[in-house]
Amino acid sequence: xxxxxxxxxxxxxxxxxxxxxxxxxxxxxxxxxxxxxxxxxxxxxxxxxxxxxxxxxxxxxxxxxxxxxxxxxxxxxxxxxxxxxxxxxxxxxxxxxxxxxxxxxxxxxxxxxxxxxxxxxxxxxxxxxxxxxxxxxxxxxxxxxxxxxxxxxxxxxxxxxxxxxxxxxxxxxxxxxxxx
Numbered sequence: 001x002x003x004x005x006x007x008x009x010x011x012x013x014x015x016x017x018x019x020x021x022x023x024x025x026x027x028x029x030x031x032x033x034x035x036x037x038x039x040x041x042x043x044x045x046x047x048x049x050x051x052x053x054x055x056x057x058x059x060x061x062x063x064x065x066x067x068x069x070x071x072x073x074x075x076x077x078x079x080x081x082x083x084x085x086x087x088x089x090x091x092x093x094x095x096x097x098x099x100x101x102x103x104x105x106x107x108x109x110x111x112x113x114x115x116x117x118x119x120x121x122x123x124x125x126x127x128x129x130x131x132x133x134x135x136x137x138x139x140x141x142x143x144x145x146x147x148x149x150x151x152x153x154x155x156x157x158x159x160x161x162x163x164x165x166x167x168x169x170x171x172x173x174x175x176x177x178x179x180x
Contacts, residue, residue, distance in 0.1 A: 010102070011127065011131055038098060
């Protein structure tokens with residue numbers, strides 16, 4: 001299995017159950033576009049059939065929900081994890097030539113699927129992606145140092161490598177910025 005070195009790949013992984021990875025991923029795509037970057041967006045695994053419709057996304061290359069969760073579970077049960085990673089790499093390759101940066105959305109934190117951290121780690125490794133820990137904090141109840149220690153500890157435990165960065169969302173502020 002080959003590792004991809006270009007373009008820069010950022011994979012958002014959740015550190016709590018409250019964070020909406022889709023919303024944060026798309027906000028990151030927009031911010032990078034505003035900075036003049038050609039951005040690709042890749043959500044390799046469909047988590048929820050009632051999720052946001054991506055058919056109307058425009059302004060950037062994107063591939064979403066290319067592998068169903070049912071297919072992921074089937075491949076894992078059959079011991080065909082390498083086949084899953086090969087499928088992810090095949091789709092990822094389609095975004096490489098048109099992007100400076102590719103934002104990859106990981107599986108939700110321990111969604112009802114205990115294998116989510118393992119899959120996120122394996123996908124990040126296969127894509128040579130930099131991990132971006134993504135979580136929600138309650139306003140005023142955390143000291144930044146404590147939050148950063150938690151993020152680092154969480155990522156070392158579940159993702160076995162240091163993180164490249166973090167995106168912390170304060171729910172009220174984030175929603176206000178979307179409405180404005």
